[in-house]
Amino acid sequence: MQSFQIPSHGALINAFVYVAAGAGPHPAVVLLHGFPGNERNLDLAQDIRRGGWDVLYFDYRGSWGSPGDFSFSHGIEDTAAAIDYLRSPAMAKILRLDPSRIVVIGHSMGGFMAVQAAAADQRILGMALISAADLGGRIPEPLPTGREQAAIEGLSAAYEREGMAPLSGCTPEGLAHETLANRAQWSFLSKVGSLRSRPALIVTSNDAYAGSAAAFAAALRRAGNTRVSTLHLATDHVYSDERGALSGAILRWLASLTSSGPR
Secondary structure (H helix, E strand, O other): OEEEEEEEOOEEEEEEEEOOOOOOOEEEEEEEOOOOOOOOOHHHHHHHHHOOOEEEEEOOOOEOOOOOOOOHHHHHHHHHHHHHHHHOHHHHHHHOEEEEEEEEEEEOHHHHHHHHHHHHOOOOOEEEEEOOOOOOOOOOOOOOOOOHHHHHHHHHHHHHHHOOOOEOOOOHHHHHHHHHHOHHHHOHHHHHHHHOOOOEEEEEOOOOOHHHHHHHHHHHHHOOOOOEEEEEOOOOOOOOOOHHHHHHHHHHHHHHHHHHOOO
């Protein structure tokens, strides 16, 4: 394991990498946690490492002790900074990784971060989404007249229910306003054009996000993406009793990427 801090927009965010055995160069996974991040999926990280991949885990600004203020915009920036950090020649040497083979895997809000990162960075090899939260797509567009305040109140209540204690520099209301202001550009469907040629694994469970994730998978396929894999597991949002099945699906998908190579 290598632990370090990643520079991101004036802050140093906490991070570590599980380094795969052998000389490499290894492909790498950036593992993105949800909101607020109680489930870190580090069991998956260990399994992926045993499969021959380096795995980077980090905490966004303002979350779980990383300096700075938390916001969704900052999380998007931090994810891009973490990917760039992995690609630096110095880190590629230390971690024995191949900077041309980086995959993003995100759970819940981390799935949102994965979509934003992959859409913005064509060098990312592929993305895996685990009960991904489509933060922008959950809000009607256009929003009916007079419904903005109701939307803010609903989002604020939802964020507060998730638990804000591990987050600093933010409020439920502030995050709700941020979501509302960026809903069009953050919607998963707005990213389909940028993601229509890369592999995607979309895993869903019996939670509130399954419908939007299925719609996203269908939209990618309609756009011509023939490399979309889907899996539904009848379990809860954190896959409590399906960890083995989840891990197996991710490992098989990752293996398919390394066997075919970047395209």
